[in-house]
Amino acid sequence: MTKTDSNERITITSTPTPALSETAAKKDVIILPELASLGSGSHAYASTSISLKKYAETQVEIDFLTPMDDLYDQRSSAIYLPPILFVAQALIDNQELVKTTIDIIIAFLRDSGKSESASVELSCLVEEKEGARSVKLDYKGPVGGLSAIEAALKEAVRRGK
Amino acid sequence: MESKFFGSPPFISQGVVETCLDYLESAGQLNIIVRSSKLQEAKIKEIDEFIAELKAFKRWAIDQEVEQLANELFHFQCFIRSVQSSLETWINIKNSEPESAWHSLMDASEYKDIALRINDYEGIRKHEALLIDARRLLFPENMTFNSPAFRSTIGDCSICGTPFQFCDHIEDFIYSGRLCRRINISIIEANHSAIVKNPRDPRCIMTERSDEDGNMINMLTLEPTGEKREKGHKAMHLTGILLATKPLDFD
Numbered sequence: 001m002t003k004t005d006s007n008e009r010i011t012i013t014s015t016p017t018p019a020l021s022e023t024a025a026k027k028d029v030i031i032l033p034e035l036a037s038l039g040s041g042s043h044a045y046a047s048t049s050i051s052l053k054k055y056a057e058t059q060v061e062i063d064f065l066t067p068m069d070d071l072y073d074q075r076s077s078a079i080y081l082p083p084i085l086f087v088a089q090a091l092i093d094n095q096e097l098v099k100t101t102i103d104i105i106i107a108f109l110r111d112s113g114k115s116e117s118a119s120v121e122l123s124c125l126v127e128e129k130e131g132a133r134s135v136k137l138d139y140k141g142p143v144g145g146l147s148a149i150e151a152a153l154k155e156a157v158r159r160g161k
Numbered sequence: 162m163e164s165k166f167f168g169s170p171p172f173i174s175q176g177v178v179e180t181c182l183d184y185l186e187s188a189g190q191l192n193i194i195v196r197s198s199k200l201q202e203a204k205i206k207e208i209d210e211f212i213a214e215l216k217a218f219k220r221w222a223i224d225q226e227v228e229q230l231a232n233e234l235f236h237f238q239c240f241i242r243s244v245q246s247s248l249e250t251w252i253n254i255k256n257s258e259p260e261s262a263w264h265s266l267m268d269a270s271e272y273k274d275i276a277l278r279i280n281d282y283e284g285i286r287k288h289e290a291l292l293i294d295a296r297r298l299l300f301p302e303n304m305t306f307n308s309p310a311f312r313s314t315i316g317d318c319s320i321c322g323t324p325f326q327f328c329d330h331i332e333d334f335i336y337s338g339r340l341c342r343r344i345n346i347s348i349i350e351a352n353h354s355a356i357v358k359n360p361r362d363p364r365c366i367m368t369e370r371s372d373e374d375g376n377m378i379n380m381l382t383l384e385p386t387g388e389k390r391e392k393g394h395k396a397m398h399l400t401g402i403l404l405a406t407k408p409l410d411f412d
Contacts, residue, residue, distance in 0.1 A: 050332075072312050074310045076355065
């Protein structure tokens with residue numbers, strides 16, 4: 001676990017990469033359902049998923065992992081963003097992809113009226129070259145601390161964890 | 162067309178805004194708990210009429226694509242609704258209805274938050290301070306809340322009415338004087354609920370708890386409710402609000 005300051009917490013682990021369809025594999029960023037629901041036949045997407053996709057899709061190639069029928073709403077004070085997967089090939093093509101995407105997420109939250117101190121939870125997965133596993137970063141902290149994700153994720157990928 | 166609050170045509174934007182400011186001033190005179198309940202109740206009703214006229218101007222601004230004016234009028238709509246909700250808070254307190262008073266105060270706070278996203282100045286910050294003081298003085302410091310999780314249908318867009326996944330509007334964004342929300346949502350499956358200190362919706366309070374003998378106690382008034390539950394071994398019965406569904410006026 002990496003402690004970045006008293007308010008934000010970044011945890012790095014490794015996780016199996018979700019299977020991507022041919023169409024999804026051509027995108028840069030994939031919005032995933034709740035990771036716990038990935039193994040089940042019924043994927044649950046965070047209630048912020050559709051709005052985030054609408055906001056981001058003019059700036060990055062982004063799509064859902066699967067079509068969605070319903071949403072999962074966790075009504076605590078934290079803002080639950082959907083887990084996102086950075087596709088390996090897209091990261092090779094565009095080394096700024098993580099930074100660009102995190103900046104878009106920060107702008108999305110600000111434009112929807114969330115304060116810098118609002119608590120947010122976000123998981124980012126980076127697909128490793130072979131595709132079987134991904135580096136997973138879990139962020140819990142204020143909106144204002146989200147920009148710390150880029151460096152932490154780069155370092156984790158460099159170490160190969 | 163003669164308007165009860167805005168006078169006779171021709172209407173100009175500046176005049177409409179000044180009328181809103183004057184109206185806020187007059188409503189603010191009653192926004193103190195000791196003022197007459199009769200006058201406060203009359204003002205609560207009158208505010209509905211005022212907002213109806215204000216919305217006619219807002220609709221005109223939307224039709225004419227004058228987004229800045231539409232947003233400014235939306236600011237006043239939310240600010241005035243916030244004052245209306247705080248008047249309801251005083252009435253509910255005076256009528257010994259603390260739970261309703263809590264809900265009204267939370268409505269006032271939510272309207273104020275949206276108003277502040279559009280315009281920020283001393284008048285609305287003073288109103289914000291009044292709401293913060295009211296919460297501190299009128300309600301317990303350590304309240305507990307429900308934080309439920311559930312699966313729901315996606316619903317429709319409050320701006321354009323189409324299924325939310327098919328339009329371009331984004332939840333919680335302000336579009337020409339209206340707040341985008343997902344509406345017509347159905348809950349498919351309740352997942353779990355946690356007891357928390359910081360909920361998404363502070364209306365979801367725990368309302369009753371059992372004492373050592375199983376008597377249910379109102380958590381705001383501390384009065385026994387008259388209901389008795391089975392005595393639990395080292396356990397407490399709790400009753401609370403899982404989901405508050407009263408819609409606020411953000412259209």
